[in-house]
Amino acid sequence: AQTVTQSQPEMSVQEAETVTLSCTYDTSESDYYLFWYKQPPSRQMILVIRQEAYKQQNATENRFSVNFQKAAKSFSLKISDSQLGDAAMYFCAYRGYNFNKFYFGSGTKLNVKP
Amino acid sequence: DAMVIQNPRYQVTQFGKPVTLSCSQTLNHNVMYWYQQKSSQAPKLLFHYYDKDFNNEADTPDNFQSRRPNTSFCFLDIRSPGLGDAAMYLCATSRDLGTGAEGYTFGSGTRLTVV
Numbered sequence: 001a002q003t004v005t006q007s008q009p010e011m012s013v014q015e016a017e018t019v020t021l022s023c024t025y026d027t028s029e030s031d032y033y034l035f036w037y038k039q040p041p042s043r044q045m046i047l048v049i050r051q052e053a054y055k056q057q058n059a060t061e062n063r064f065s066v067n068f069q070k071a072a073k074s075f076s077l078k079i080s081d082s083q084l085g086d087a088a089m090y091f092c093a094y095r096g097y098n099f100n101k102f103y104f105g106s107g108t109k110l111n112v113k114p
Numbered sequence: 115d116a117m118v119i120q121n122p123r124y125q126v127t128q129f130g131k132p133v134t135l136s137c138s139q140t141l142n143h144n145v146m147y148w149y150q151q152k153s154s155q156a157p158k159l160l161f162h163y164y165d166k167d168f169n170n171e172a173d174t175p176d177n178f179q180s181r182r183p184n185t186s187f188c189f190l191d192i193r194s195p196g197l198g199d200a201a202m203y204l205c206a207t208s209r210d211l212g213t214g215a216e217g218y219t220f221g222s223g224t225r226l227t228v229v
Binding site (some may be wrong): 004009035037042043044045046047064091093095099101102103104105106107 | 118123154155156157159160172204206211217220221222223
């Protein structure tokens with residue numbers, strides 16, 4: 001079975017600084033998708049960014065970008081110019097190519113200090 | 115706005131007393147999922163419906179059941195809640211199975227407390 005590991009239970013960043021959240025995964029599949037979801041306190045989980053494994057180019061969405069290392073099975077999230085609204089739990093997730101079942105990591109709580 | 119709505123946001127139930135959690139969606143998505151998320155743990159898939167087809171995860175306890183009377187609604191029934199069932203329950207939808215890079219749309223969750 002696929003596993004997703006987030007080794008940082010909690011991180012802190014100063015407002016306007018850059019922070020990187022780590023994620024590794026284990027799979028025997030060659031085609032798959034990777035996602036980062038954000039879960040603010042008491043609010044719904046929302047999609048931050050996604051990456052198709054067959055694409056070599058790293059995905060970017062405004063201040064959010066990923067560093068996808070397929071051989072190393074690593075998928076880190078970089079948040080630039082951190083804002084107070086970025087404070088949340090961040091979940092890394094894996095989805096196989098042909099099925100919509102997601103495997104989630106245990107999450108990283110991000111604190112943003114003013 | 116099209117969305118996924120979970121009711122109630124907070125639910126307190128007594129040990130052993132049946133409880134039902136509700137999820138509705140206005141997205142007209144074919145697939146609805148229920149996840150259990152315990153504190154500091156990854157969300158764990160309990161089951162999903164693809165249209166009216168029910169798919170149970172192998173390790174989902176028999177204590178958990180689900181109903182989907184129509185496209186818009188899906189219910190999670192816990193027949194005899196134990197203290198270990200206290201968790202956040204997340205409902206999610208997707209347009210279809212295996213639909214490319216599409217992710218889920220999540221509801222805000224129901225936090226269940228068992229006393």
